[in-house]
Amino acid sequence: MTSLLAAIPTEVLQRAGVAYVHYLSFMLCFGALVLERRLIKANPNRQEATLMVITDVVYGLAALVLLVSGILRVLYFGQGSGFYTENPIFWWKVGLYLAVGALSLYPTVTYILWALPLRKGELPKVTEALANRLAWILNIELVGFAAVPLLATLMARGVGLPAA
Numbered sequence: 801m802t803s804l805l806a807a808i809p810t811e812v813l814q815r816a817g818v819a820y821v822h823y824l825s826f827m828l829c830f831g832a833l834v835l836e837r838r839l840i841k842a843n844p845n846r847q848e849a850t851l852m853v854i855t856d857v858v859y860g861l862a863a864l865v866l867l868v869s870g871i872l873r874v875l876y877f878g879q880g881s882g883f884y885t886e887n888p889i890f891w892w893k894v895g896l897y898l899a900v901g902a903l904s905l906y907p908t909v910t911y912i913l914w915a916l917p918l919r920k921g922e923l924p925k926v927t928e929a930l931a932n933r934l935a936w937i938l939n940i941e942l943v944g945f946a947a948v949p950l951l952a953t954l955m956a957r958g959v960g961l962p963a964a
Contacts, residue, residue: 815877818872818873819878822870825862825869829859829863829866833938833941834942837942839852840852840931840934841931849914849926850918852914853915856907856908860904860908866897867897870897886961886962887960890955897948904941906934907934910934
């Protein structure tokens, strides 16, 4: 295995490594959203509420890694910044990422507020209405996040680039 890696140029390994981190962080984000959606309910027990808080932290960290690795790909380890910035599909992808991120603020603030009573050994007050609202937001986030790879695959095939 070491000899195989030694035969691969450093630049290729760096580009592949950053791409891998980008893809992995996307999968972690999506998986965390799926888990949050499956767990959300009115009046969770202590374990469920704690798991929601932890899952949202994982989601937030993975989203940050996704953003940083995406920026690194655009600036240093991808197809060149022009390939991305001149493509309207790239901007749709970025906009979708930002929209999902903005939508996630409400659940994140909610889970932070859950952490306060949890630290005191109490359960958060989660009404049916709040659980339903969070479920709808998570559904929208999942649909938005699921569209990102579609835009990425179109972009990778040059769709949206100006004609040469």
